């Protein structure tokens with residue numbers, strides 16, 4: 001029953017306006033956090049219906065000694081009517097709900113008839129219409145599963161390959177990103193066994209663009225790639241899968257708590273070629289013997305998040321996000337610093353910079369400043385041509401915001417709701433070819449040296465083992 005007390009306490013704190021949904025959930029102990037979060041979010045989606053059902057059934061007045069708050073009643077009635085029942089042993093609270101189960105069910109049915117809806121899903125609160133137009137994207141984690149296996153798995157479970165909006169159990173293959181499936185937006189996958197075992201990653205389509213555009217070397221044991229801002233790790237596991245789990249992927253994350261989430265996520269997704277490092281990317285020396293070998297860098301730094309429309313706070317009707325100019329400028333200065341730092345890595349050929357922001361301040365303006373920087377000039381970086389950056393995606397960068405510093409058609413934008421994704425921005429810097437050869441030679445030399453050292457180490461280890469035997 002503690003699980004229900006914890007969830008109802010979160011609802012109490014939200015009522016008391018102690019923080020945002022995400023913020024309050026982040027303060028819960030990690031062991032039970034995702035389960036409690038799922039219950040809180042689902043309960044909020046149906047809060048108005050559940051409140052009406054509870055009121056009409058007189059549950060709180062008749063059982064006030066056992067169930068003393070509306071929020072506790074909400075989470076318990078949610079699980080009784082809309083999930084698989086109360087997940088707790090028999091006790092006075094569960095008995096109190098069960099005594100009212102028939103009444104609660106018939107009140108729910110009455111509301112459905114009144115509203116002319118057939119399924120429970122249609123009762124869910126989706127106040128941001130744009131969120132309802134974004135499919136629930138499921139990326140097949142090819143480190144563990146194949147898309148064919150996933151399609152067969154979901155088909156056996158009653159899903160039909162007819163696109164995400166044709167039916168409530170319809171799904172489809174995405175046209176831009178390989179191994180990405182799109183389901184109906186109302187569906188949840190947190191309890192799905194394929195999610196729990198890391199076979200699928202729940203990742204918005206636009207967020208898959210970054211790793212896809214970076215296109216790291218595939219199945220190359222010598223590949224060296226950096227994910228500079230990795231947690232929670234969706235793009236890291238995508239990169240790792242695209243690399244065929246081979247070579248080396250260094251994943252930096254400066255925040256300690258987010259770093260432990262990253263580690264957990266990478267273990268679950270079976271990423272064997274990733275070394276996660278709890279460090280600030282800006283403090284990493286570009287001439288470091290290991291990291292300097294990187295040829296591809298992904299930069300998906302902290303941003304305003306203004307493109308995310310399926311974030312949770314629409315569930316709290318009166319929360320409004322105010323984006324302050326000053327905050328945007330500070331973020332943009334930091335984002336530019338990150339790009340300039342990435343450009344200092346001697347062997348890097350490709351840098352993808354992405355944000356989930358819709359503001360030109362964090363997108364075109366940052367790219368424009370990066371292109372004009374000393375780092376870009378001395379290392380010969382320019383924007384990759386449209387042909388190499390999702391050429392068939394129609395929404396491109398805003399030319400007027402580039403002020404003639406680069407070709408806006410090289411940039412990708414996603415508009416929340418309109419494009420079936422959250423708001424997103426992707427840019428790709430490449431080093432001009434005529435500046436490559438000397439670096440390629442020294443890279444080869446460095447790789448050979450590293451391999452030599454590793455072989456020597458292995459040899460020493462073997463000798464030591466033989467000795468001790």
Ligand SMILES: C[S@@+](CC[C@H](N)C(=O)[O-])C[C@H]1O[C@@H](n2cnc3c(N)ncnc32)[C@H](O)[C@@H]1O
Pocket residue numbers: 207228229230231232233234235236252253254255258279280281282300301302303
């Ligand atoms: C937008 S999130 C990255 C999301 C991630 N790419 C994904 O798809 O799962 C930005 C992350 O970068 C981290 N971060 C910000 N500045 C950093 C820095 N200088 N070095 C390393 N990590 C940083 C933040 O703590 C945050 O976890």
